[in-house]
Amino acid sequence: MAVRRLKNGKWQADVTVGVKWDGARDRRTRVCRTKKEAQAAERAFLIERDGRRGISGRITFREFVDTLWWPQKAGLRRNSRDTYRQVLNRRLMPAFGDMDLERINRMSVQKMILSCPTRKSAQKAREVLSSVLGNAVEMGMIAVNPASFRYQYPKKGDGGRQGEWLTTFAQHRRLLGYLRESCPGTAEERMVVLGLCLGLRKGEIFGLDWEDVDLARGTVAIRRTYTVGEGGAALDDPKTERSERTIPLTSWAAARMEAWGPSSGPIVTGRDGGRMNPNTAGKHMRRLVEGCYDDGEPIPRVTLYTLRHSFATACIGEGIEVAKVSRWLGHCDVSTTYNRYVRPMLGDLEVETSVIDAAMGDV
Structure with missing residues (x-):
């Protein structure tokens, strides 16, 4: 040695x-x-x-990650690698970086989890930590993986940062109609149509090319994703095997695409005519939701993140089988569609109380 x-x-x-x-x-x-x-x-x-x-x-968490864990992750997809790096830098290194692996225990893990701003960020941090410590267990460096235990998560939501969900197709039609009249063919309209009418992920919206669209057959082939990571934005393979899929075009999406004029290259472009950077797209969406409908009602604060979720929620609300919605979205598991993409709003639940009251009769 x-x-x-x-x-x-x-x-x-x-x-x-x-x-x-x-x-x-x-x-x-x-x-x-x-x-x-x-x-x-x-x-x-x-x-x-x-x-x-x-x-x-004795080896610190930082030393283990840098010298042993990361080298084993060389085959990760670019998106996953960037997510791991972000979680490590934001959550795990500040909490455990200089701590010996064997000193990481249930109490220190719980403290890290409760320091996260949202439940979702806490769950992701625990998952990455469990991956690292599980590897340490396999290598015989520690006896147990404390991140594999059950923990209490912060009760805070996302603070509204993810945006509003439009849970009915009536809400979808109003926003889509406004965009068709006020800014037809713009990047804003194209992003909303692809997200709200087709349920595409953010990266799939920007990775979609005209060559992937068959207006005659009424189909769209999802073959790639375009995301930002180390080194800037780049094309990559779809998120999972099921993410590479062919889906039907809805009538609204087909009509708007025909109006935009089928061309070549990316469907959503920037000022230079090239593929729009996802970070730039976020600025466009923020400017869009600062406006109002003709009657003065504020435009819902939708984001590229909530467009896909709104599509799934409205589909379920109209009675479409969740298994079919799951295939449309490219999920590996139907439970993902239920747990992460279908959110019943309080207003929707209150409407359903009238059905229950009618069935129950007078008090």
Whole structure:
């Protein structure tokens, strides 16, 4: 075992951590840019070796993530890698970065979870932490994964940051009609039509090209997503295998696309005619919802996030089978459609009380 400098100026950590099933040495090496990084990698390998031998070792959460966990995630999709990095930087490193792995316990995990601003962010942080610590358990560095226990989550919602959900097709038609009359063919109208009429994800809206649309057959093929990550915006494969799908065009979407004039390249474009950056699109949507309908009523504060959710909720509300809605959305599991994309509003529930009251009769 050693840390040595290579001819190219980089540094290499080289440690034998054990013996493989065939009797050969289980040798671990890692090439680093600096001697300090190589020494940290060597220390991590030694901790793994000692863990196999039943000897307690010390390694911080940050060292474990940087030297052992991240290298195993090289095959992750770009979106997943960016999500992990964001959660680590915002939630996990501030809470556990300089803490020894073996000192992370149920109390410290609960403290981290309650420090998150929303339930959703807390759940994501616990999931990533569980992935890291579960890997440490597999490598024999810690005995149990404390992030696998059950925890209490913050009761705060998202503070309205995600925007409003339009739960009925009547609400959809009003917004779509307003856009058709006030700003036909603009990026704003195109984004809302693709999200509200087809239920596309944000990245799918910007990844959609005219070549993916068959107006004659009335179908749209979802083949790619366009998202922002390290290095800027880029095209990527759909989120999951089921996300790559072909869906039918609704009448409203088909009519508006014909009006926009079938062309080539991306459907939603920026000022330069190229594919619109998702960050720029958010600014367009914020300007849109600052306006009012002709009768003075404020335009609902919809976002690219809530357009898809509004589509799913309205479909369920009209009695469309949730399994069919799930396939349309490209979900791997029907439960995802139920748990994350269908939100009954209080007003909708109050309407249903009239049905119950009528059935129950007079008091």
